[in-house]
Amino acid sequence: MTSARRAPGIAPARLPAEELAANFSDLHPRFGDHEALVAADRCYFCHDAPCTLACPTEIDIPMFIREIQGGHPKSAARTIFDQNILGGMCARVCPTETLCEEACVRMTAEGDPVEIGRLQRYATDALMAENGHPYSRAPETGKRVAVVGAGPAGLACAHRLAMRGHAVTVYEARPRPGGLNEYGIAAYKAVDGFAQAEVDWLLRIGGIEIVEGRLGEGLTLDALAADHEAVFLGVGLAAVNALRAEGEDLAGVQDAVDWIAALRQAPDYESVPVGRNVVVIGGGMTATDAAIQSARLGAEQVTLVYRRDREAMAASDFEVELAAASGARVITNARPVRVLGEGRAQSIEFEYTESGPEGLTGTGETFALPADHVMKAIGQTLSPPAGLEIEGGKIKVDVNGRTSRAWVWAGGDCATGGDDLTVSAVAQGRDAAESIAASMRDSSN
Incomplete structure (x- = not known):
């Protein structure tokens, strides 16, 4: 284990299995x-919520917390699932510190909000542990x-349509x-295979078939x-997005999203390779997730570098602080210039930046970091489907998710209004399903 911990370059098993x-x-x-009752008792049950x-x-957060307080967590779960069928995962991964908990009156008054996310998990876990499914399908249409x-x-849309009695075929490009x-x-946000368990639970409603298919590759x-x-x-x-820096094609430079996906699908954490000196470039949730997990896998030095200032980072204060607590160094106002190395990454050079009337500019002052593993977390782009209006690099939709093409809706990160949050994607999928169901009902009259 000592040799793995000190191995140069990218290597697996840098820490013992128990660690x-x-x-x-x-x-x-x-x-x-x-614990749930104590946490629920802190809620003021605000009228304006x-x-x-x-x-x-x-x-309806005050309602589900009141139901927990009354000893009815399964009823609380139903209140949650009525609005968010993926409420179990959202309870685990939502940045509640910038959403519901930031808005909590106790946060405003005391700096200590009601733990809404953990209460939501308590309720949803209770109902999901039961056999069966809390919703049934309407008569088939x-x-x-x-x-x-x-x-x-897609899953939120499919579930709501299945509830309305429609048959749904979900086309998915990936194995799962x-x-x-x-x-x-x-991985530490959704342990014990919860993501797949939630999908299996959702599909219990019936009427939903998942098949292999990728738009643009045999599927039009x-x-x-x-x-x-x-x-x-x-x-x-x-x-x-490309790094647009010299040496980007060197071995040891990869997309953070691919690395995180490989980690999530790995049979065990010992098999996940990571560098000794990891540099993550970006300022969003993907960047912090990559930095935190690199440190927890045993990287000797982890640095997260973002080109703008801290206030411009998309990652929440909680995520950035978690990265720092995990051992990652955070550097802001620096952009990559070149990755250096003979055949593979060995270091990376940055230039300090500043914001002014002309936007982001370099100061001319540079510094270098040792880097045998460079991860790019600088945003993703859409491969636009043909025949749809695109706005700002995403599929243009109206408030109901309708695209520019009749009988085609869109939602989630690919559509305007998407913001890389599970909870927002669920809302868009759910609302599009209601719009689709209403449109089909109107067309039949």
Whole structure:
């Protein structure tokens, strides 16, 4: 183990198995019954409920907390699932510190919000542990809808359509459904295979079939539109932005999203390779997840570098502080110039930046970091489907998720309004499903 820990370059098993298991244990363990009651008692049950207004899926948070307080966690779960069928995962991965908990009155008054996320997990776990499914299908309508992408938006859309009695075929390009929840979330946020367990639970409603298929590779929008009454696109963002720095093609430089996906699908953490000196470039959740997990895998030095100042980082204060607590150094106002090395990355040079009237500019002052493993987390882009209007690099949709093409809807990260959050994708998929169902009902009258 000592040789693995000190091995140059990118190598697996830098830490013993027991240490890795501890490093990747549950970030926020489930409340016990007494803990949940104590946490629920802190809620003021505000009439105007600023927490609910801050939730993209508009869960009635005071209601479900009151149901927990009354000893009815399964009823609380139903209140959650009525709005957010992926409420179990959202309880684990939502940046509650910038959404419902930031809006909590106790946060405003005391700087200590009600632990809404953990209460949500307590409730949803209780109901999901039961056999069966809390929702049943309406009588079959005979109408068929295609959903492209089995991520949060696609799954939420499919479930709501199945509830309305429609038959849904979900086309998924990857081996497992789940999208971001399965491939893009830090492992310590969704332990014990929860992402797949949640998909299996969701599918218990019936009426949803998941098949292999990738848009543009034998699967066309024209063919889907011809074979179904409606189409929903939840294809996410597949392409990663280029670093645009010399040496980007050296061995040891990779996309952070690919590395995180490989970590999530690995049979064990000992098999996941990581460098001794890791540099992650970016300022969002993917960047912090990559930095934190690199440190927890045993990287000797981890540095997260972002080109703008701290206030411009998309990652929340909690995520940045977690990265620092895990051992990562955070450097802001620096952009990559070149990756240096003979055949593979050995160091990376940066230039300090500053913001001014002309935007972001370099100062001319540079510095270098040792780097045998460079991860790019600088955003993803859409591979746009043909025949749809694109705005700002995403599929243009209206408030109901309608695209510029009749009978085609879209939601999640691929659509305008998407913001790389599971909870927002769920809201868009759910609302698009209601719009699709209403449109099909109107067309039949």
